[in-house]
Amino acid sequence: DDEVPWVLGTQLTEQCGPLARAPEGSRVLLIEAHDFARRMPYHHHKLTLVFAAMRQLRDRLREAGYDVRYIEADSFGDAFTEFFTENPETTLVTMRSPSYGSARRFRDLVEEADGDLRVVENELFVSTREAFEAWAGDDEQFRHESFYRWMRQETGVLMADGDPVGGEWNYDEQNREFPPEGWDAPAVPTPDHDDLTRETADWVADTFDTWGREDEFVWPVTRKQACEQLDHSLTHRLPEFGPYQDAMRSEDWAMSHALLSGALNIGLLHPIEVVEAIEDAYHRREEVGLASAEGCIRQILGWREFMRHVYRRAMPELATANQLDATHSLPDFYWTGDTEMNCLSETVEDVRDHGYSHHIQRLMVLANFATLWGVEPAELNEWFHAAYVDAYHWVTTPNVVEMGQYGHGVFASKPYVSSANYVEEMSDYCEGCVYDPDSDTGEDACPFNALYWDFLDRNEEPLRSNHRMGLMYGHVDNKRDAGSMADLREQVAEMREAAADGDL
Ligand code: FAD
Ligand code: SF4
Known part of the structure; x- marks a missing residue:
């Protein structure tokens, strides 16, 4: 069988996974499924981000010589039927999505379309499922702080001779300042969005019942834009991230936060490259204090990885868990x-x-x-x-x-x-x-x-x-x-x- 990488809309990278290993000129599948976007009143910017980033990757791969099959369909099922009718002798290969049960759902749909699917490890996280299982054993409750220390030891990030740099694992108590009067947050950069992104934004507005503002779209949709956002973040945001991390101000939506979660969660940036860049900035630049560097690394290497595994272990119960029996509806x-x-x-x-x-x-x-x-x-x-x-x-x-x-x-x-x-x-x-x-x-x-x-x-x-x-x-x-x-x-x-x- 021919193996064809199928790139999920939340794994938009050529840096790792089956796409990174596919020979030049390979066939590649992307599926833009529209039904899911109708399931709830998603923010206009969220749908624009995902669909524009997929279309941008499609064009970039085509320019690089890949044979990209880009299917726009109501559902994944419809798209698989179309794909396997055209490519009966192929096996799709994709990285596991972190969403609970998705591998099983995709496998069932592919089977119904008379096709084959191989699901491989998700390389868009720093830790693997196996490593977490070995660390966690049969425990049913997990503590972030011990997970985080283990991750620091495993990766050697901010470590010196087996000890945490600076002598402490966590500088959280230095993350609770409020900015002085007259402090200005760094300006939020807006990528220079091209016609494809602008047209996608208009199409989203016309096609779906969205919530939220439709202009002022500031999020990066390409690898290049995401790398620029990372550079900006390291230069202008990181130095004050630590001290003001917990503060909130009127008319200041971004403060000194990294603004990287959108790009990280669709694969435009890899968490380890962000973590290493922060560590590097700490070692090279005096204005990046340890409380800022450690604080930001803790979020990405600690919390983000932790959430993925804990979710996996606590699902499906977690989705409907309600141990305090809270029954009120969300105020309008x-x-x-x-x-x-x-x-x-x-x-x-x-x-x-x-x-x-x-x-x-x-x-x-x-x-x-x-x-x-x-x-x-x-x-x-x-x-x-x-x-x-x-x-x-x-x-x-x-x-x-x-x-x-x-x-x-x-x-x-x-x-x-x-x-x-x-x-x-x-x-x-x-x-x-x-x-x-x-x-x-x-x-x-x-x-x-x-x-x-x-x-x-x-x-x-x-x-x-x-x-x-x-x-x-x-x-x-x-x-x-x-x-x-x-x-x-x-x-x-x-x-x-x-x-x-x-x-x-
Ligand atoms: P910064 O605050 O500058 O942090 C840097 C990076 O650390 C983030 O980009 C993110 O990738 C990671 N990170 C930090 N905290 C967490 C966390 N608790 N879980 C996972 N990653 C983390 N984050 C999401 O990515 N998606 C969500 O849907 C989401 N929902 C949240 C809901 C609630 C109620 C709370 C309390 C937190 C939620 N978070 C979520 C975590 C966190 O608030 C965001 O990741 C963060 O605000 C993103 O902004 P930033 O990129 O400017 O991050
Ligand atoms: Fe402060 Fe008003 Fe919020 Fe109460 S409701 S915490 S007074 S801003």
Whole structure:
């Protein structure tokens, strides 16, 4: 049989995988399946990113002499039928997608089309499934910090003679500053998008029911643009990434974040090249401190890899996990941005504008509020999946259902919840808000506060025995002793009514 590389829309690289090993001039398959893009109201920029990047790779491979078969079809099944009718004696070979069950689904579809499919290891991660299995053994719960240290040792990144560079594994406590007045974030570069990308953006707008802004598309869609974005990031963003990593500012959607997740998650950049470039920048450039370099490397070598394996191990349960029995639906303002809560309206606006918000907005504003409100994790997961340019089931699900909402317990040891306290300390949102972050009850009280106490109160049974929650339940006891818990519950009941009328 002839083997033909089939390049998935999230694996758009010639650097590794079957395509890298195919002889010059080989036949290559790409499938642009449109049904999946109709499954939810995806952000316009997300669909533009994936479809434009696929079409760009198609043209680049053709110029390099490959015989590219590019099939636009409603479904993968239709595309396989078309392909195997034309190429009956071929076996498709593709890297495993990290999405749960996809290898099996693809195999079934290929079989129905009378074809053959060979699925090989995904080379677009730093770690392999086998290595993770050997490290994890039969454990059912995993801790990121020990995984991360193991990854540092395995790869030798930021290591010196077997010890972490600088003597510590983790400089997280140096990542919590707020920028001084007058600080300007580095400008976000926009690639010089060509006609193909612009036409794809128009076609997406005409063809699909999308959400979010249709102009201002800033994301790289080619390998070259992604490499330029990486250079820009290393030069202008990395030096201040560390200190301001946890801060949030109004009208500042990107701050000093890397803006690389979109390109990484469709294969335009390989995580190890990014990690090595950061390490190199740390060794060569004085302005890149260890807290910045280690902090960014931890996200990519640690969290990103960890999420992929944990997802694999906890699926299929993870997708619908809901250990706190949260059953409320997602408030409308996640889609409309129409709320008086400044932190939420600013953040939703960032997402509508760019299909992006940075990590702390995702965790401490969007997921925090949803957890306090009691939103069903699967529904929030769907919102994230539709709204972000970097959202794919394997990475969104563990981040939202587990890290954001404590749905399962596979790696989170407690819910990441907080009252207005955190937002007030780490952002400038509260200054421009009608609500008062320092009051718990009354008309002006910040909704996060009463919701926070109500969350602890209503989830006492599963959470009180968690030793990491001891301090919080000490405060709950004080509220009860002071007789204020009933008022807080009442406040929450009123809030739910206001939200139902679109008045929160
Ligand atoms: P930086 O903050 O500058 O970090 C550098 C890189 O580290 C990122 O490009 C990304 O590749 C990686 N990274 C950092 N944190 C994580 C993480 N927790 N999981 C995986 N990779 C990480 N990331 C996604 O790629 N897709 C998602 O759908 C997604 N959904 C999220 C949902 C929630 C509720 C939370 C709390 C986090 C989510 N993240 C997701 C992780 C993280 O917020 C984004 O990767 C990051 O904000 C991307 O921006 P950046 O490229 O500017 O990254
Ligand atoms: Fe958000 Fe509350 Fe601060 Fe308003 S007061 S910005 S709702 S945390």
